[in-house]
Structure formats: C-alpha cells, structure tokens
Amino acid sequence: MKNIFFILCCLIFFPYNYLHADNDVKNCTEQPQLTFDSCPQVKAFIEELLNKKPSVGYTRTQLLEHFSKVSFDPEPLSLMVKTGESKPWSSYIAQLLSPKKIVDGLAFYKKNQDILEKISAKYGVSAPIIVSTLGMETNYGAFSGRFKLLNTLSNLAFNYPKTIANYKERELFFKEQLHAFFILAHRNIIDISTTKGSYAGAVGIPQFMPKNILEYGVDDVGNTEKVDIINNVGHAAASVANYYKNKGAWEQNGMVMATKEGLCRTPQGKHYAPTQSIVDPGTEYEQKWLTCNNFASIRKYNINNKYAMAVYLLAEEIRKVVEMPAKM
Secondary structure (H helix, E strand, C coil): CHHHHHHHHHHHHHHHHHHHHHHHHHHHHHCCCCEHHHCHHHHHHHHHHHHCCCCCCCCHHHHHHHHCCCECCHHHHHHHHCCHHHCCHHHHHHHHCCHHHHHHHHHHHHHCHHHHHHHHHHHCCCHHHHHHHHHHHHCCCCCCCCEEHHHHHHHHHHHCCCCCCCHHHHHHHHHHHHHHHHHHHHCCCCCCCCCEECCCCCECCCCECHHHHHHHCCCCCCCCCCCCCCCCHHHHHHHHHHHHHHCCCCCCCCCCECCCCCEEEECCEEEECCEEEEECCCCCCCEEEEECHHHHHHHHHCCCHHHHHHHHHHHHHHHHHHCCCCCC
C-alpha cells in the first residue's frame, strides 16, 4: 500500500515540479531580484565562451564575477520592438535633415577636414558620406548612448522579445556580440564596467556593434590594436570608411542614386538602374527612386531604406556647400 501511495505521489507531483523547474531556468534572467551569474543558461554560455576562438582572455571565475553585476533590464528590450525607422518618411526625414543637422554637419566637416580628406583618399569613400553617417548615428558624436553595454548585451542575448518572429536568431546574434565585447574589454579597447552605448548594444561615435569593432575598427592610419571609436574622431571616421569599403563593397567615385536619366556611374562604366520602391511601399507615403550600388553599401550599415536615403540626402547637403567655389 505504501508503495502504491509513493507511486501516485510521484505521478502527481513530478511533472509539476519538473515543468516548474524548467520554467525557473528559462525565466531566471527575467527575475529582477537575481543576477545573471546565478542563472544556468548564463553558466552554460560561459562554458561556451571559454572554448571559443579567439579567446575572451578571462577565466570562468572572472566571467561569473562580471555577470554578477548584470540584472534584468526591460528598457532596452521594449525599445527593440519599435525603432525610429517605423515613422512615416515625412516625419523621419524632417527630423534627420533639419537645418541644424546640416549646419552641425558642416561645422564637423570643417573642424576635422584634414583627417577626413586623408581617410577619404585612403579608402575611396567620400568625406560627406562619412560625416553624414556619423551625424545619423550620434549627431556627430554628441550622444552615443546611455545604456551600460554589458547589461544591455546580456539582456538582449538572453531575453530578446519573444514577440519578434526571429527572436532566436537575434539572441544568437547578441551572444556573438557578447563574445566580441569580452575580447575588446580584455584588450582594453573598451571598459567592461563603464562603457555605455545604445539600447541595441552599439558603441561609440559611429555606433559599431562589438563584433564590427573587432573586424572593421581601425585608427586613422589603419591600425587595429588600440582603436578608440568612443573618443577619437579620426578612428571613428576611418572605421566607417573601412566598413563601407570592406563590408559594403563601396565603389570609389561610384554613385548612391542614379541620374535623372536613370544612369549609375561605376568603376566599370555606366548602367541603367532599376526603379525601386524605397520608402513605405504600399502606403500613401510610398516613394520610388533609382538606386546604385553604393546605396546597397549604405544598407550594409543599416538595412533600412529610410536610413540609407537619409544618409545620402544629408551627405548631399554637406557636399554642395563643401564643393561650393570660394568667393573671390
């Protein structure tokens, strides 16, 4: 009889306890009272980090110590659900192509003209495009983010919003960024405790993700050992140009948008560009343009068409003034 009672208890309570325990594991990083070092999925991730190449440079104990300073933060998670690019084009471009934005861009260009022109000559990317990109990302370095990077990347890696269809892919993406983050911190390129960035984990004047810093971050002469895209304008500008050239396959002297006749100029010659619905397709705000290969290059930086168009239009406003003949 005692045996039968024991079996019944197991059948009743074991499934509940098992499911409850599993739920605790899944939700551990979402419990504000806990730090990430106590969570099984984080400990498993640490074991992965210790076996990854290139090495993060930290021991298991050190990584646990760093994760002990991480806790659940819902703010960056909620901000990932809706971005500025979701605004209608008219609202979006009015903000990013304001007279002040253009004036500030020209002032930034003139202040850093020598280094910008050297970088442009080295990488074949126009200086106005570099300046415009920095303007779009951080208002020319004025604001590069308020979120502690380790905390933000950790929350995105383990708590990415489940309402987004590809959340599993995004969690894997942010785990890769965490790997790169620890490498950068160990190399003293960023500070593991104090470095701040965007709610999406981007860093510095050009808002690079940590992995992009490892792969494309350079100083103003092309070195990678002690790149500083957080404080050094030359490093930030060179890293943007290096990214466009090597990640985006930027065409030197190529075009972003086609001429009125629909022609794109490339190093191989000219060709006709297809008309594409670039902004808000299927809505009353829909706009169509003729785009060239360098438009696709900008989209490697940010895949949103509105962003790429804004970078181009802001760069054009800066270019027009920069190339204006000096008054006699």
